[in-house]
Amino acid sequence: MADNPLGDFLRARRSGLRPEDVGMTSYGVRRVAGLRREEVAVLAGVNADYYTRLEQGRERHPSPQVLDALSRAFHLDTDAHTHLHRLAGTAPADHPVPPRNTVSPALRQLMDGYPHTPAFVLNRTLDILATNALADALYSPFDPADNLARMTFLDPAGRDFYTRWDWTAQAAVANLRQAAGYDPDDPRLNALIDTLTERSTVFSTLWQAHTVRGKTREAKQLNHPDVGPLTLTYQAFDVRDAPGQQLVIYHAEPGSPSAEALSLLGAVDATKRHMPSGPRTAPRAE
CATH class of the missing domain: 1.10.260.40 (lambda repressor-like DNA-binding domains)
Incomplete structure (x- = not known):
């Protein structure tokens, strides 16, 4: 930094x-x-x-x-x-509990209670810390589904999966800029930024713009290879006992083609998971 x-x-x-x-x-x-x-x-x-x-x-x-x-x-x-x-060091003091990258069993149980909608936990550097089954299925095109910024800029699946790739890329960089404001010396953050800067000229250019933004509620426009286009809105909730973590829950408009596609995706994933020869394509990140 x-x-x-x-x-x-x-x-x-x-x-x-x-x-x-x-x-x-x-x-x-x-x-x-x-x-x-x-x-x-x-x-x-x-x-x-x-x-x-x-x-x-x-x-x-x-x-x-x-x-x-x-x-x-x-x-x-x-x-x-x-x-x-x-x-500038004048922001109100953040919660004194240091960030952690483990997700509590209670939160995992809560996510698994949403079988019909993708739910996952992120930290400030956009690492995916935990997922429910449908989030695994949603991000199955990525190998691995480990960090939203890396997946956007470095995974070949990113440009096909994110229909509005340019917007997604800008949002990811703005989120990382916000993370840098919390802890500019975070080794994980700096390692991620170094990797993305070295391997993506687009990231390097966007990083220099110093745009800052937290999670918004804008709809996600996705294209999944198994079920086609998806338009999903989402809510992000701060995890009170784990500062820096957010629970993200995606949602499709009831009765919409995207809701039908999510339902189909869940069925396809369930079939794959019950096949003797096939491990899950997107294991949960720990």
Whole structure:
């Protein structure tokens, strides 16, 4: 990870805005895209030299008031605003219990209680920690179904499985950026980012954009080789006794073609699992 994440984030946000985006008049020849530092300083009501020092890492302890002003200047949404504070060390303290990558038996039992809809548990780095049977079937095209970011960028099945691949890729990178705000020194996160950066130019480009976003409720557009197109909505729930874990439950509109396809997928998976010669194609990640 870079040693100036706050400055990197500010530069990326500045380069992504044009004067007209923030109600300013453009003047002079612009050598690079985006706002000038002086323009950001005006929008945020801070000294231009002070803002420059923030970007360059010579000032690393801005006040919450300055961060709020910069957030307004950059039109940051809630996730990005929280991320900005976290990078500067001013976010409210997170739960003191360290993250863990084991899923409790009670949560596994709860997931198995949803036989007609996929359910799985993620950590902040998008590792799949546990799945129910239908989630195994849903992600069976991947080998292995271990991490949503790796599956998106590096698994050959990704581009066929995710109908809106570009959107899925952007969302995965934004989720990892949010994870970096929690713990930029996390060895697992850094190893994943290094691997994806080395092996995917698309990931590398998106990573440099510093877009931050948590889980949304936008519908997933998927294409499963066994049952065809699927449109699924989902809910993500924080696991109270395991900070950093989320329970994700997919859902198809009742009576829709996607609901029928999910039902068929469950039947196909059940048949495969009961065949003597065939192990499950997507074993649960521990």
